[in-house]
Amino acid sequence: MTLDGVRELAGAIRREVAKAVIGQEGTVDHLLVALLAGGHVLLEGPPGTAKTFLAQSFATAVGLDFGRIQFTPDLMPGDILGSNLFNFQTSQFTLTRGPIFHEMVLADEINRTPPKTQAALLEAMQERRVTLDGTVHPLSPRFMVVATQNPIENQGVYPLPEAQLDRFLFKLLVDYPSAQEEAAIVARYGAGGGARHPVELGVMAVADDAALGAAQESLRMVTLAAPLVDYIVALVRATREGGDLLAGASPRAAVLLAGAARARAALDGRDYVIPDDVKALATAVLRHRMVLSPAAEIEGRQAEGIVADLVERVPAPR
Numbered sequence: 001m002t003l004d005g006v007r008e009l010a011g012a013i014r015r016e017v018a019k020a021v022i023g024q025e026g027t028v029d030h031l032l033v034a035l036l037a038g039g040h041v042l043l044e045g046p047p048g049t050a051k052t053f054l055a056q057s058f059a060t061a062v063g064l065d066f067g068r069i070q071f072t073p074d075l076m077p078g079d080i081l082g083s084n085l086f087n088f089q090t091s092q093f094t095l096t097r098g099p100i101f102h103e104m105v106l107a108d109e110i111n112r113t114p115p116k117t118q119a120a121l122l123e124a125m126q127e128r129r130v131t132l133d134g135t136v137h138p139l140s141p142r143f144m145v146v147a148t149q150n151p152i153e154n155q156g157v158y159p160l161p162e163a164q165l166d167r168f169l170f171k172l173l174v175d176y177p178s179a180q181e182e183a184a185i186v187a188r189y190g191a192g193g194g195a196r197h198p199v200e201l202g203v204m205a206v207a208d209d210a211a212l213g214a215a216q217e218s219l220r221m222v223t224l225a226a227p228l229v230d231y232i233v234a235l236v237r238a239t240r241e242g243g244d245l246l247a248g249a250s251p252r253a254a255v256l257l258a259g260a261a262r263a264r265a266a267l268d269g270r271d272y273v274i275p276d277d278v279k280a281l282a283t284a285v286l287r288h289r290m291v292l293s294p295a296a297e298i299e300g301r302q303a304e305g306i307v308a309d310l311v312e313r314v315p316a317p318r
Contacts, residue, residue: 001214003222006036007269009215012206016061020198021054022188023181029267030170030284031058031146036216036263039169039256040125040145042110042160042288049174051148052108057198059104062212063205064142067102071113077120084133095132100124103140107147111157118164121145125167142212162247162291169256170281171288215266222262223272227317232257232278238310239286244296245306249289257285275316283307 001009010032017028027043031054034041043051052068059066069080082098099105100121110118124130128139147168149160165171177185207215232254239248261277287303296306 001211001218003218003266003269003271006215006218006266009207009211010267013058013061016203016206017054017057019203020057020201021050022184023177024050024054024174027054027172027174028058030172030281032267033260033263033281034169035062035142035144035212036219036266037169037256037259038144038216039260040167041147042165042168042171043146043148043174044151044171045148045174046152046176047150049176051174052106053198054174055104055106055146055148057203058146059106060198060203061206062104063207063209064103064144064212065140066104066106067099068106068108069099071107071109071111071117073112073114075113075117077117080117080120081124081130081132093133095137097137100130101137101139103142104144104146107145109149110147111149111160114158115161115164118158118160122163122167142209162289165288166250166252168288169260170284172284219259219262219266221271222265224258224262225272225317228261228273228275228278229258231275231314231317232261235278235282235310235314236286238314239290239307244293244301245290246293247291249286253285253289257281260285279311279316282311 013032014025014028021028031041033039043055045051056066069075078098080098080100082096082101084093085096086092087094107121124139124143125145128141128143130137130139145168149157176182236249236251236254236257239245239253241248257278260281261273264277264281265271265273283304286307290303290306292301292303292306
């Protein structure tokens with residue numbers, strides 16, 4: 001697939017998602033980048049901001065097999081991965097696949113389940129495979145996790161461990177819609193008792209596995225020049241310096257940021273990365289990988305502000 005073809009495909013996906021979801025264009029763009037770069041996304045926002053509905057609509061538009069896992073305190077790893085059950089008729093164990101075997105998995109309210117169950121996603125997110133009773137089961141090459149969490153509630157939640165957070169390419173903050181968007185939402189859905197399934201709203205699949213695979217392969221045509229590599233490394237290493245942070249971003253963050261910048265360039269129809277690609281994605285890639293110092297927390301500093309300062313301070317190539 002040519003880069004012009006990637007841009008056209010992305011435009012078609014955006015139009016399909018817009019049939020169901022009003023607003024959230026920036027979030028959709030980040031989901032497209034994550035899909036092309038093979039990354040996972042953490043959506044954080046208050047209840048009722050269409051996080052789940054957005055994931056359903058996006059999966060429908062890109063033609064991915066969609067599965068939802070409702071994370072609860074009593075959820076067990078086997079409920080996610082599946083298990084081998086003994087068949088008394090054949091005297092053999094038969095694999096019962098869990099919802100992790102879908103192509104796009106919505107991990108709804110992921111922070112409501114204990115870390116033991118959260119850890120069931122680690123191998124799948126990093127290696128796109130699941131190991132059950134010593135047997136490795138590969139997942140789809142298009143496997144993608146979209147997780148949601150509510151930032152408001154503190155009771156009955158388990159903060160995601162750093163190893164889990166580091167598996168997510170992006171952490172996106174889903175805010176309330178504008179007044180105009182909210183009026184459009186009420187006008188469209190206010191008489192029907194709430195949102196319906198995206199298919200009922202006319203959302204159609206405009207891609208298939210072959211098209212998505214070709215689009216991902218097209219990233220090989222996007223050049224990441226040496227000065228851009230140095231810029232990404234300098235930006236990530238800057239998160240490990242200074243007194244505002246106890247811990248900075250890992251080398252994985254630099255690798256993922258480079259891949260995401262390539263994907264953003266491809267979505268724009270370019271075969272080269274520019275500094276603006278890196279700058280536009282830096283906050284979403286880095287905000288969840290930094291641990292603020294107690295002094296920074298007391299001062300009320302936020303990860304987003306620290307990333308913005310770093311982007312301003314680290315010189316970009318011209």
